[in-house]
Amino acid sequence: MSITLAKAKEIIAAGEKKAAEIGQPMNIAVVDAGGNLISHVRMDGAWLGSIDISIKKAFTARAFDITTKDLGENAQPGQQFYGIHASNDGKIMIFAGGIPLKKDGKVVGAIGVSGGSGVQDHSVAEAGAAAF
Amino acid sequence: MSITLAKAKEIIAAGEKKAAEIGQPMNIAVVDAGGNLISHVRMDGAWLGSIDISIKKAFTARAFDITTKDLGENAQPGQQFYGIHASNDGKIMIFAGGIPLKKDGKVVGAIGVSGGSGVQDHSVAEAGAAAF
Amino acid sequence: MSITLAKAKEIIAAGEKKAAEIGQPMNIAVVDAGGNLISHVRMDGAWLGSIDISIKKAFTARAFDITTKDLGENAQPGQQFYGIHASNDGKIMIFAGGIPLKKDGKVVGAIGVSGGSGVQDHSVAEAGAAAF
């Protein structure tokens, strides 16, 4: 079961809608079951540095089938996954904004959001995920 | 004069339409005047390796204000720009599919397409550019 | 609204003047709205390792429209952006010395300074930014 481009666009549109509501322009990306990018948008005025981060948050959420928020808590100094951000050629993001997309309990992709605070990014990612 | 996300989506939609017509699924990317990604789509069934290439073709077309097809002709062994593909940390693509987007004669962004033959990629990029 | 080379030179000259006053040779860089380098200088005797850092501090300040000093505070272990330094292919600097350059409230570029303590780097960057 793969995520189609049409579905990815719906997910992103839901994220864009939420971002507009909270008044914070975002970068939003969706990856498939292979962790590969299906689609990305940078809303007008969103941070340039967040292009890369949104795509990598999506990758990370699928790579470990976990939200980047949860992974981040386990990746702090002293925690069991501290140092994981150095793996995978720099593609691992350990702060909020990445959420796995599940179908029948199985992870089939992920959404990654970057452009605001951790709380904002996560809430936009949740809005996108809810559209799946 | 910057390219909005709404405009980038129109450009990509025109590219998708052309790709559907020729029956070859594509990756299509649009970058702004700074060479930074605004949006990307991978059509269902398009090559995974072309995600990166489409984004880099768009970057290249803006980086040198030239189609990647024309740049490629000048980047062959013995030509004046041979070796340019080794610059910019691997972001330079020297085969067809990248086209600058111009406004009043000035380059304000670019489209990059990858997923088929050079002729196909270039024709889809042209269709996208025509929508600008 | 773009920063011209002539303007970038003025910004850098103001930074050089401040660096001379405090007796600490610096690397100073200015990037445009797209995060791309406009100009860089390394003052005589300034650290070699700071060439790269000054350019990346400028990039970072534009990438997230924030001073690298402020970003750094949010990028410490346990903070919301911890791990952001692993993004953008190693181009994110999370210590003082990068400041966005604003025109009519909009970020149109940034200055990055490296060569001394965080306090020194930030003060030289401020002097440069003040000339904009």
Next chain:
Amino acid sequence: MSITLAKAKEIIAAGEKKAAEIGQPMNIAVVDAGGNLISHVRMDGAWLGSIDISIKKAFTARAFDITTKDLGENAQPGQQFYGIHASNDGKIMIFAGGIPLKKDGKVVGAIGVSGGSGVQDHSVAEAGAAAF
């Protein structure tokens, strides 16, 4: 004998003058005896992709104490240095625009120029080198 920042600025200014004369905006960089950047400028309207290339042409010209034009002739397929562009982490440019700067017959730095044809780049680099 090292190149001062003041001297690097003179070299670059001479290059800028030549570029203005031929009507082609350029990126111009000067490196020291260690191959490390002293200063860089991007003239208004010059190619974004040439920022990196100008700096790397200067590095290359110092790294092998040769013009990048001459190195390029020896780096074509079938020639003795073919493949050298893959060395030094992608910092080797093998097309015209880089020229070593000599003092009493000894190479003490280099200039790198990018922004036009190979002939234009080389002529601007020569104008800069002549000011040394």
